[in-house]
Amino acid sequence: MLLNTDMARLDVMETFHNISFPGHLHTQDSLNYAIHFPFQDTDTVIATYPKSGTTWMQEIVTFVKNGGDPHLSKTVPNWTRAPWLEQYYSPEVLGASQGHRVITTHLPYHLLANALQDSKAKVIYVTRNPKDVAVSYYYFHKMANFLPEPNSFDEFLDQFLEGKVNYGSWFDHVKGWTSQARVNFFYISYEEIWLDLQGCMERISSFLECPLVEKDLTRSVRHCSFSSMRDNTMVNYTLIPNEIMDHSKGHFMRKGKIGDWRNTFTEEQIGRFDNVYNSLMQNCPLTFLYECPPNS
Template sequence: MSSIENTQYHGPFLPTVGHTKESLEYAKNFSVKDSDVFVVTYPKSGTIWMQEILPLVLSGGDLTPIQSTVNWDRVPWLEETRLANVVDKMTSPRAMVSHFPYNLMPSSFHSSKAKVIYVMRNPKDVAVSSFYFHQMASFLEDPGTFDEFLDKFLEGKVLFGKWTDHVSSWKLAKLGDRILFLTYEEMVQDLGAAIRRMSDFLCLDLSEDVIQKIAEHCTFKSMKANTMSNFSLVSKEYMDIDKSPFLRKGVAGDWKNHFNSEQEARFTSVIQKELEAAGLSFPFN
C-alpha cells in the first residue's frame, strides 16, 4: 500500500489535493446567503452530474454555464481551494457542492434559509465507483483488492468517513422544507421527473420543454463529450484516465458485476444494522 497523506478534519479524512488548512477555515467561516443552493453528496454519488444539472435548472435552461465554465468553477466545492478564487464572480442564486456531513457545514448555513439537495446512491455502487477512482487518482491510496477495499469502506477508513454516518447526519437534520432528498437511481430511471422535483423545490416552475432540454443535455453521453465537465482538463499527474475514465459508466446496479454473494450479504448486513441503529431504513435493493 502506498502511504499518501490525507487531512483529518473533525473526524473524517479529506484528500490534501484541493483541501488545505486555509480552504477548510474559509469554509468554516463562509457567509452563506439565504438564496444559496447546496448539492450535498457522499463521494461518488452523482456530484459531477449535479454540477451539470443545477446550473441549467437555475438558469432556466441556458446552456452557457456548462459550455463555457469548467464544472469545479461553475459549481465549486464549499470545502475546496477554488471557492475563494471564484466566489466573488458568482451571481445569486449561488450553486455549490459539498461532501461535508451536516455537522461540518458553516455556522452561517444553520441560521440561513439556504436550500440543500442531498443525493444518495446505493452504497454498493458507491463502493464500486470509489474503488475505480482510487485506481486512477494519484492522490488516493492504492485500493488493494476489491475485497480489501470493501472492508475499508465499511470501516469508514475512506475519504469523508462512513457512508452510513454521512447519510444519517443529513437524514436526521431538522431542515424542514430546506432540504430535498433525491436518489441517483431515480435520476437514472427518469431524469426529467427528478429535474421537475428540483424545479418545484427551488420554486422555479420550469416548463416541460425546458425540463426535457436540460435532461437531454445532462445525459451521461453528453457529459462525457463535454470537456468542461468530463475532467479531461485535469492533469494526468492527478488523474490517469488511461487507468479508468473519470466518468466511467453512469449506471445503477453495476455492483452486481463486482460483488460475490458473500460480499453482498456482508456489506448489506453491516449497512442495514448501522442505519437501523440510527432509526433509518435501507432504501436500496
Template sequence: MTEKFLWFEGIPFPSVDYSPELLREVQESFLIKDEDVLLLTFPKSGVILKEEQREKRREEEKKNDTGRPSFGTNWLIETVCLIYSKGDPKWVQSEPIWDRSPWVETKHGYELLKEKEGPRLISSHLPIQLFPKSFFKSKAKVIYLVRNPRDVFVSGYFFWKSAKFVKRPQSLEQYFEWFIQGNVPFGSWFDHIRGWMSMRDKENFLVLSYEEMKWDTRSTVEKICQFLGKKLEPEELNSVLKNNSFQVMKENNMSNFSLLKGQYLEENGLLLRKGVTGDWKNYFTVAQAEIFDKLFQEKMADLPQELFAWE
C-alpha cells in the same frame, strides 16, 4: 502530488487542495446566504475503467444503458445549472463545472465562492459536523443525493485507485475494509447519510436518490424545479433533458473533466462512463455482501427504509 490522506477531525480528505486551516475556516467563518443552493453528496464520482475492464463489461452496458451518466454528483450539478439557464446550454459549454458550482471545502472553490455575488450554487461532500455553521441559521436550500452504498463502494474503489492525490487502495478487498471502517475520503458513508438525514424534514432540504434520477429523469428534474421555485416551459424542460444526457456531457469539455486528465488522475483512465444500477453484484463476494448487509442494518435501522429503495 502525494498519495496519502489529509486527516481532519478524524475524517480522511484528499491531500491536494485541502488543508486543516481551510477546513476550519470553512466551518467557522464561511457565510452561507439565504439565496444559496447547496448540492451535497457523499463522493461517488464515476468509475474510471481501463480498457480491459471496459471490454469485459461492454456487452452488459449495451443491454442496460439508459443514456444517463453514472457520476451522480456531477450529473446533479449539470442538471441544476441547466435548470437555472432554462435549458440553454451556453453556460455549461463555456465554464468548467467546478467553477459553476464550486466545492466549498477546496482552496479553489472557497476562493471563488468568497468572490461570487448574488445567488450561488455550492457543491460539497462535507459531513454535517464539518459544514459551515452559518448554514444552520440560513434559509439556503439543500439538495442531498443518495445512492446505493454498494454501488458507491464499487465506484469509489475504481475512482480512488486511479487518483493521484489520495492513499490508493491496492485491491478491492483492501478498499472493502477501508469502506466499512469509514477510512475513505470524507469518512464513513453511513455517518454521512445519518448526519444529513437529520435534516430530512426541513422544508429547505430535498432528498433525491441517484437511482430515482436515473430511472425517471424527467420527474426528478420536475421535482428539483418545484423545490427551487423554477418554472420551465415544456421546450425548456426538454432542452434540460437533452443537454444533461451522458452523450452530451461526454462531449462537453467543460463537463467531462478532460481538462484535468493526467493532472489529478491517471492518463489511461476513463473519466466518464455509462453505468448500471446494481453493478455491485458483479464485484461483491457472498461473504462481503453478508457483512455489508449486517452493517447496513445495524447503522441504518432507525431511519425510514423508503429512503433506501435501491432496486
C-alpha cells in the same frame, strides 16, 4: 481553478475532525473556511457523499438555474459553476461570484450544521445505494492520483465499511444529512434521477423556484443525460492533467448504471456488507434501490 494547480501535495492527507481529506485539494485553512462559511439565503447547496451523483446534480442545477440554456454547461467547468466549498480554491471563486451561487460539498452535516443553522439557503442532498457507491469509489481511487491506490476491492471494501476512507463514513454521512427535516432541504436519490430524469428535473426546478417551460425542460433533459455528460469536457474531468487524474486507468464517468455492483462483489462480500449495513442503519428509515427494474 483546478487546471492551474501544480502536482504538489498529491501524497498528502489532511485529517480534520477525525476525517481524512486529500491534501491536494484541501488544507486546514480551506476546511476551516468551509465550516465557518457565511451562507446566503440565495445560495443553492448540493451535498453528497462522493460518487453519489454529485456531477449529475451540478449539471441539473446549472440547467434549471439558467432556464435550460446550455451555454454555461458547454463553456465553464463544473467545479467553477458549482465549486466545492471545502477545497482550497473556493474562497477565490466564491468571492468573485455574483448573484445566486451554487455550492457543492462532500462534508458531513455535523461540520456544516452551525453555518447552515440560520440560513435559508436551499440544500439538495443526493443519496445512492451504497454498494454502487463503494464500487464507483474504488475505481475512482484507481485513477485519481490524489487518493490512495487500493490494493484490492476486498481491502477497499473493508476500509469503506469501517469509514476509513477519504470523506469519512458513508453511513454517518447519509444518516447525518437525511435526519434533517427542514423546509429548505430537498432529498433525492441517484436511482430516481436515473429512472426518471425529466420528473426529477421538474421536482428540482419547483424546489428551486425556477420553473422550466416544456421546450426548456426537454432541452435540459437531453443535455443532462448520462451519455451527454460523459462526452462533455466541462463535465467529464478530461481537462484535468493525467498527473492528477490518470485517464488511461478509467473514466471519471464510468457506467453510472444501477446495480453494477454485482459485477464486482462476491457472495462473501455481499454478506459482509449486509451485516454492517443492517447493524449501522437499523434505525434509519431510508431504503435503497439496488437493482435496475426490468424494462427501465
